[in-house]
Amino acid sequence: MTVLLSELSVLGPNGTMVEPVSAEIAPGATLALIGESGSGKTLTAKSIVGLLPRGFRATGAVTVAGQELPVGLRGDDAAWRRARGRSVSLLLQDPFTSLTPVHRCGDQIAWTLEAAHGHRIPRAAKRAQVEERLAEVNLPARVADAFPHELSGGMRQRVAIAAALASDPQLLIADEPTTALDASNQAEILDLLRRIQLERRLSVILISHDLGVVRGRTDDVLVMRDGQVVERGATAEVLAAPEHPYTRALIEADPVVAARSGARISAEEAADVAEAEALLVCEGVTKAFGVRTVLSDVDLTIAPGAIVGIVGESGSGKSTLARCIAGLEREDAGRIVLSGEALAPGRGSRTPDQMQIVFQDPYSSLNPMMSIGAILAEALGVAGRASSEVPAMLEMVGLPAEFAKKRPAELSGGQRQRVAIARALAPEPRLLICDESVSALDVSVQADILALLARLRDELGIAILFISHDLAVVRMIADTVTVMWDGRVVESGPCHEVLEQPAHEYTRLLVAAAMRENAVPADGKD
Amino acid sequence: MSDIRVIGPAPVRRRRRRLPIGVGVALGVLALAVLAAVFGKLIFPDAMHQDILAATLPPGSEGHPLGTDELGRDVLQMAVAGAASSLVGPVIVAVGSMLLGVVMGTLAGYEKGWLDTLISRWTDLLLAVPVLLAAIVVSGVMGGGYWVTVALLIVLFSPSDIRIVRAGVLEQSARPYIEAAQMLSLSRWRVMFRHILPNVTSLVVTNLMLNVAFALVAFSSLSFLGVGVAPGTADWGRQLTDGRAIMFQNPAAVFVPALLIVVVAVCVNLVGDWIGQRLSQVGEEVR
Structure with missing residues (x-):
């Protein structure tokens, strides 16, 4: 049942993209591939399932439970179609796009079932099997009738897991399975994967740029950079005593570790900032889209030169608040005052020297x-x-x-x-709004951008409203933090106070999810 | 996956891109057609000269390689001299409807609201009008004529441009770079025509070329029906009508203009597709 990669390499149009990689994964074990974008980890994964993009070619051998996969062949070869699914399944990063939007979730799981059986399954039996698969990922039977857009990101990723596992593969490749999810969903999905893996004695290759995901949930780790494996070994050993400078750099750039090392503004400085005359004051800002209230009665104060963090999950209203402040959305009620001057709601009411915004996606901004x-x-x-x-x-x-x-x-x-x-x-501008501005970046790039923002604040004295779903990132840069949940501010105060003594239940959950050592599953081997 | 495009020292813009053979041939054909349109009347000033003694000569006759028509006009000379009338109209129609489409489509897509409703209903209305029928009716009422047809076709061709530009603008205006431009309080005209429009150029140009081909066919059809150009003008559609009667005596009189219309329309489409593809790759990620 062991999975063997021997001398697997990927050739692209401009030469070798991934140098030969060899590894062995025991049944029930997890191999982590970590590295930044461009390190070749996704190409390696794709070569194992025969999904390399056009112009790319794999050499070497992959054996799953004694059966060799046709890695050298093109992905549309018949041999691949037989192997894919039965021996290997792929779980993709983004549950928002990896499910077909026009088909019910149950049907999407049933396709894999039928493909694995090689024949059509009678309707009633199919339904029963789909429900069984949904139960395995802790989803109720009614999800089978739902369309993907009716489910949350976490639920969709569960459906994707059920679909990937419906063919009962021996090897599951999870390509950044939780990167697109909120912190609290991430831990749940990872724990679910771990549980199923142990129950089924499934081999898993987990690809991630996030050391927190790898820590405690994987047995072995390969650190990749520029298409080469730079370090390998048992996960706990590599993370505790990294040998290669790149691995050390990755670990240091990890927000959790960096925040622990304590490069942060002192409590006294934060208090001084809070006492200074406010640059921006939001009072009772309320906004609804149709019947859905996304902001209810939100208050926020930003001092000149301060970095204020807003944390919350997607849907918590943090981005809508930023867009109301920036005048890109029109608030229904409440006041937004900048330097003592009330700003009219909606577009065209802000001048460029009042505030500017840096968006999340650097590819489209x-x-x-x-x-x-x-x-x-x-x-x-x-x-x-x-x-x-x-x-x-x-x-x-x-x-x-x-x-x-x-x-x-x-x-x-x-x-x-x-x-x-x-x-x-x-x-x-007097205020810079960063709306998830580092979320789309790799950890080491993230750290560079955060350092840049901190430097600009010091040099220019500009105030920054920093919005993120990642508490660890906010902690690195912000003086004060505001936690939002379901359109409300549930907690706010100096960063270290909120994070060290969270008063609200939700903040505690977020802190626990961000400081991942608390979220390691019971059977974690860290 | 986003991971893949950054791998390796990706060549950001590949400059040496070879011209596909089909496109090369099409460009050659169009170049010839343009030369004929510009110099055709200079080369054959007497193309429409009637010589009843040499009427209905078959192809290969002495002095008339493609034969003559019922009125003794040389088929080859007419085809070359007719390029101007057959091509200028369609190009003006396509460019005119493109300009109309860019202005109205951008306004509709960016301003939204009542202006969008007004423009969109107007395009719906025009799309419900059958092009050829309307052209026949209007030419009948206004007495016909080349420039009346041109003006009419510009209006009737504009809905597709308006719709395509509007859709492109709607798509672009939801992107963060547009919001960033709005945060800089740039004027709406600057946002529309400096930021959005360059990003829909590939759509506009592809559609322009499609419209040239459609208009070429439409013009020829109208001339064939006798409402386009005046009788006695060198024009492929007109030539088609005149040659119809002697199809069996001199097939070239019908097939030469017909073939020219088809070949030029196909070439315009080929080149249009290729230009659209090239333009849409400018500023895009290398995948």
């Missing part, structure tokens, strides 16, 4: 048809500044001046986010 220089020159022009200042703006965010000639598509995610920050700072 820059105009793809404009050069970086043109983007920055336009933002400078708004404030009456000359475009000759473009190189200075680039330098301020740590980019070389030559970048002015490039287009957004030529930049990495982190570089684009730096450009977005430079654009936001060009009109010299």
